[in-house]
Amino acid sequence: MGFLDNIIAAISPQAAYKREAFRQAYESMRADYDAGSYDRLNRNWRVTNESADATDRNSRDTIRARARDLERNGDIMNSVVSAFKRNVVGGGYHVQAKTGDKDLNEEIEKAWQRWCKKQNCDVTGTQSFNQIIRMAVKRKKIDGGILFIKRYTNDGIVPFKLQMIEVDELDESTTNPKHKGNKVVGGIEFNDYNKPVGYFIRQYSLDGYSLNEAVYVEAKDVIFYYTKNRPSQLREMSDMAPTMPRIRDVDEFITAVSVKERIEACLSIFIKREYPTTGLGRQAAANENRVSYDGKLLSPGMIKELNVGDEIQVVNPSGQGADATNFTKLQQRLVGAGQGISYEAMSRDMSESTYSSTRQSMIEDDMTYAEERELLVEVLDEIYETFVISAVLCGLISIKDFWTNKETYLAHEWTQEPKSWIDPYKESNANMVALKTGQKTFKQIAAENGKDWRDQIDDMAEVLEYGEEKGVDMGGVLFGFTENEEPDPDEDDGDGEKTDK
DSSP states (O other), X not given: OOHHHHHHHHHOHHHHHHHHHHHHHHHHHSOSSGGGOOSGGGTTOOOOOOOHHHHHHTTHHHHHHHHXXXXXXXXXXXXXXXXXXXXXXXXXXXXXXXXSOHHHHHHHHHHHHHHTSHHHXXXXXXXXXXXXXXXXXXXXXXXXXEEEEEEOOSSSSSSOEEEEEEGGGBOTTOOSOSSTTOEEETTEEEOTTOOEEEEEEEEEOTTSOOEEEEEEEEGGGEEEEEOOOSTTOOSOOOTTGGGHHHHHHHHHXXXXXXXXXXXXXXXXXXXXXXXXXXXXXXXXXXXXXXXXXXXXXXXXXXXXXXXTTEEEEEEOOOOOOOOHHHHHHHHHHHHHHHHTXXXXXXXXXXXXXXXXXXXXXXXXXXXHHHHHHHHHHHHXXXXXXXXXXXXXXXXXXXXXXXXXXXXXXXXXXXXXXXXXXXXXXXHHHHHHHHHHTTSXXXXXXXXXXXXXXXXXXXXXXXXXXXXXXXXXXXXXXXXXXXXXXXXXXXXXXXXXXXXXX
């Protein structure tokens, strides 16, 4: 309190404290940051700080249900999810074993390819491995996450398969931990460091309704695929949550515009009668020869005589349709920005883009997809390592010193099917320059194209050898071209015109 407040307090403490309370309230309203003030513009923006789980748990189920509704009925939602599925997984992932033994690498890779078939990797026998991970990426975007359960079975080429569990099947009603001193939150048992040690999975019968007692699965047999955004976050949250209200608004807007345009496209005709259709006296005779218009439609070139006293009145709704295109594009751009991808990636609309802008958008988008790939590859690594261990245990792959050099025999890399570029000629020239200047190695370029560099060299050697057998010089075909022998499509030929390739 100030000097004047002290004097007022000596006379009337109640008045002094009222002045102080008013002063503190006023100071809180005129915060140093506009974002922290409660002035007229921010009066209704009142929030509190809570842990991530406290923030998420009350809205998690509702958001997931709404996201699934938009998935079933919304084209914009599916355009975003499809963009991630295409670019994060695409044509699938292929493993390259890096044990240091070429023959062993080939043996492991062949065994992995067999295991990736639906009858060997999926407990339900309905999805191949690439199909499983595509579904996982989609469910992560919509539901927030998905659980990979390691199941050890007696069928298949190795005693190991995957069971996919939706996050709905985590038994949130369970509160008693399996191990003393732990706690259970959202169907997951945590230790003192909030590390998951087990999962309580609900068991449903085939009809999907009746509920049996939850089954406890240890954390070492579960891979929970979700994005953790805060240290205190314990469960998943839909990746689409920040942009769902905007997607819903666009869907509702498009529906309203569609109804309006359908109404405006309608042409109606009403018959205005001068005389009643029934009556007595002189009108009765006129009504005897009247023609009914029920079921009659307008047709091109039609000539029709009306009843006596009838008159046509046309109802032709007029009005210009709302400019839905600009509004929808703006909303799609905002939705894409909220998900870290470009408008072109989600809308597939390239009408306003150039080669350079599209190429730059692809580079920026790929940085977003790279984060998702990094998280997915961690899942793939654990699955692959479990497969190799299972293959060794069951005798499918024989490695004498596996347990003493396990890290060596589990070494591997993942490659993806390459993406097609807008201008392959320019990309090929760029790779050639990068190779000649040492900016890239042949191994890097082969990996970018989804190929094993050793296999690619073996393929080229095989072609050269076969060409030599047949008396055909394949060396010129493979390596004979230089930059100067092929015209650059963007190069000026001297007359001010660009040379056509």
